[in-house]
Amino acid sequence: MTGLAAHDVALSLGGRAVLHPSSVRVAPGELVGLIGPNGAGKSTLLRVLGGMQAPDEGEIVLDGRSLATAGRTWRARTLSFLPQDEVPPPPMRVADLVALGRLPHRGHPDRARDSAAVTRALAETDLLALRDRPGSQLSGGERARMRLARALAVEAAYLLADEPVAALDPAHALAVMASFRRLAAGGTGLVVVLHDLMLAARFCDRLVLMRAGRVVAQGQPADVLTDAAMRAVYGVEVRRVEDAVIPWALAGPQD
Numbered sequence: 001m002t003g004l005a006a007h008d009v010a011l012s013l014g015g016r017a018v019l020h021p022s023s024v025r026v027a028p029g030e031l032v033g034l035i036g037p038n039g040a041g042k043s044t045l046l047r048v049l050g051g052m053q054a055p056d057e058g059e060i061v062l063d064g065r066s067l068a069t070a071g072r073t074w075r076a077r078t079l080s081f082l083p084q085d086e087v088p089p090p091p092m093r094v095a096d097l098v099a100l101g102r103l104p105h106r107g108h109p110d111r112a113r114d115s116a117a118v119t120r121a122l123a124e125t126d127l128l129a130l131r132d133r134p135g136s137q138l139s140g141g142e143r144a145r146m147r148l149a150r151a152l153a154v155e156a157a158y159l160l161a162d163e164p165v166a167a168l169d170p171a172h173a174l175a176v177m178a179s180f181r182r183l184a185a186g187g188t189g190l191v192v193v194l195h196d197l198m199l200a201a202r203f204c205d206r207l208v209l210m211r212a213g214r215v216v217a218q219g220q221p222a223d224v225l226t227d228a229a230m231r232a233v234y235g236v237e238v239r240r241v242e243d244a245v246i247p248w249a250l251a252g253p254q255d
């Protein structure tokens with residue numbers, strides 16, 4: 001069965017349960033938004049889903065195979081992971097740093113294919129003009145786009161991205177979300193951690209809402225982003241706005 005799924009995964013860190021038994025799934029061609037307040041467990045669930053952190057309980061299944069026993073090379077080609085934390089880039093050209101995303105394919109070297117994948121990733125992240133600059137000299141948002149480009153260059157069947165647009169200006173954030181939609185239309189399955197609920201509502205097929213280490217709702221954006229859920233999970237009130245692109249706004253914290 002195709003798809004990437006976490007079945008009842010649970011994890012304790014430092015003696016604290018940070019993930020209670022949780023299940024989540026992404027199908028090929030689906031863009032899933034993982035949302036929830038700070039500390040809800042989004043990064044933890046994404047890391048477990050991507051095989052970066054083994055769960056204490058439960059199982060991850062990637063296209064019918066248990067992730068725990070899948071071969072590392074197949075895994076690295078099939079699943080691309082963009083972590084939240086940034087490691088300062090070495091003083092290499094942007095294009096060479098993005099080309100590191102092709103490392104999982106080095107068993108079958110194909111320079112033309114690698115080069116085309118890197119160019120596509122640079123174009124999708126609006127970095128073509130910066131391709132010869134040292135990565136270490138980029139701005140924060142440019143570096144975030146470069147890290148995303150490296151993850152895109154893998155051209156994996158599944159992309160897991162932790163807050164990929166958090167550092168981006170509105171135009172680049174919209175462009176990246178549109179790029180995710182194009183990837184999904186081409187069959188890629190994506191799980192993306194987002195704090196911008198407007199982008200989540202507008203671009204995602206499905207949202208998974210977390211709170212205190214638990215998945216508390218999942219479904220279509222309109223069914224998850226209810227006024228009651230916003231109040232209960234985020235502690236904010238919602239103001240509905242007629243005829244807007246996004247027909248609601250966050251009015252402010254609860255009293």
Ligand SMILES: Nc1ncnc2c1ncn2[C@@H]1O[C@H](COP(=O)(O)OP(=O)(O)OP(=O)(O)O)[C@@H](O)[C@H]1O
Nearest residue numbers: 013014016018036037038039040041042043044045
């Ligand atoms: N190594 C660790 N040891 C103990 N607790 C941890 C560890 N890593 C994370 N946690 C805790 O696990 C909880 C979930 O963290 P996580 O990073 O998954 O949250 P998040 O939803 O991604 O938050 P944010 O929106 O702030 O990025 C937090 O309470 C965090 O303090």
